[in-house]
Amino acid sequence: MKSLVVSSKYLPEYSGSGLRAHRTYLRLKEKYEIDFQVICSSTASNDSETYEIDGINVQQIVSERSRKLNRKLSSTPLRRFTNAALSHIEARSVTKQISETSFDVIHTFGYSPATIAAVNWSRKHKVPLIMELVNPMPNPYQYLPGSRLYSDQDLNHQSLIVAISQSLGDMCKSHGLIDNVWVRPNPVDTSHFSPPSERTRNDARSTISSATDDEILIVYVAKYIARKNHSFLLEVMAHLPENFRLVLAGPPQTENDTIPGLTAGEIPYLDARAKELGVGDRVEISHGFVDMLEYLSAADVFCFPSAGEAMGTPLIESIATGVPVVANASEPAFREWVIDGENGYLSDLNSERWAEAVINAAKLDADKKAAMSANIKSAISTEVIDGHYNKLLTELAAMRPEQQLNVEQVLSS
Known part of the structure; x- marks a missing residue:
């Protein structure tokens, strides 16, 4: 099995969710032979580049020219238009890269033009999706500026939503997303984080x-x-x-x-x-x-x-x-x-x-x-969470487009 991880930010840039994604998938690769590669955006860099970290291929996709223009106009009335244009340009580049990549599951972390493109690709092409919600947000949907009115994003079928707090889980519930929502905090590697001598x-x-x-x-x-x-x-x-x-x-x-x-x-x-x-x-x-x-x-x-x-x-x-x-x-x-x-x-x-x-x-x-x-x-060590991830990924990857994941049933089996 292979996951395409798409993250708002990724190593070596400082990012809690990016670091967690990297470490999680390195463990899954070692334990369960779940392979992965990464596409990411960035807030610290204006350069698109391809590099390796711990042997994993990472493609950082940004638009340097659009970002420089957007920064110049950030304090003017045009900023809303340049922000929107930047999102569309970068999302289009990510979409092109996804179309040339082979994988079984898309797993997004955060909210950015890169993750929006990945979610939309997954829904359009009936590809299993894991969407990890890592920040407070009013709803779980990800749309490009100006596209919400004519987009219908199905997050119920062939998908898993990871809510890292109960408040995010409740937000999903208010939008009719219940059975396929996995409410759990970020895992802790208790082999490292334990009382010191x-x-x-x-x-x-x-x-x-x-x-x-x-x-x-x-x-x-x-x-x-x-x-x-x-x-x-x-x-x-x-x-x-x-x-x-x-x-x-x-x-x-x-x-x-x-x-x-x-x-x-x-x-x-x-x-x-x-x-x-x-x-x-x-x-x-x-x-x-x-x-x-x-x-x-x-x-x-x-x-x-x-x-x-x-x-x-x-x-x-x-x-x-x-x-x-x-x-x-x-x-x-x-x-x-x-x-x-x-x-x-x-x-x-x-x-x-x-x-x-x-x-x-x-x-x-x-x-x-x-x-x-x-x-x-006992509750949220990486050992516990990794086992749950393996069960859910295996189930999700085998799903047909019309099927809906039930997290509770999968984890109790």
Whole structure:
């Protein structure tokens, strides 16, 4: 069996869903001989290119000329038209490439001209489809600008929709998509993300920070985009005792990113803000790609003040590693996994109340940390999810166009 993975972004570009897709299919290839290749779009690059990563062929398809024009006109009244034109041009290029590629199943991750083209190709040519919803969205359908009124996209038949949170599952249900929707969070590789030994913890702490043994280390790793809310934690630090230290890390924005955030040259703003708040000596800020496991191994508390998250893989990786989480209470996906007093605390984005939650999270004992890790391993480890993927892919690939997948029946068989 062979899957064509089509993703909004892919490695080496920073992308949580792209990284997850790559690792998932590498495991499926090794365990079940499910082969794959990749077509992707990009937000960080304006170049189309073909390359290999871990022996897997990746084709990145973008329109450099259209993107440069679109950027020039981004602050003018013409931006809606250039945005639409860009989507159609890039989708057409992806469609051409798909037509020249051999595969059994299309598996999309995210929402971009590339994934829109893939979904439309699947529906038009009766090819089995897996659509992975990785961000909050009002509906599961993917249309090119201006095409919705004359397009009828059938997502009920010969398809599987993966909803990585219950809120996304409920959204699908509101659109009449139920039986073929697989509601489950992102899997966690519990062979890596598990409570560290004391030596591993100490080594990690000395690598990522200058925290002493008697300091409580708070960690937050996320790309420096505005909705990730890094600066909020500086305000939280102003309400925490002197023995609390904060480490912020993650990739910066690039010049091609279109959403608000901080580039590498702008990240020093956070250092200046920390000094203004009188916590500069207790805050350490870095940028670039990091080893999430190393940061979680070092942490006493992981904070997640982000907004607009479909799930947030670092949150469940933290729980699997035995690190209590303090997360944004307004996010439905976070409420699915963070249980006050058991594996962390939920708080609204009030810096004083958040500081109280951090103090309480740091007090959770070793037994609770072990229990929270064990719960993740039994429910959503990669071992469990990979087995489910194999069953669903096998069933889906054999389906006729008029058939509908029933996820519950397949997984219970």
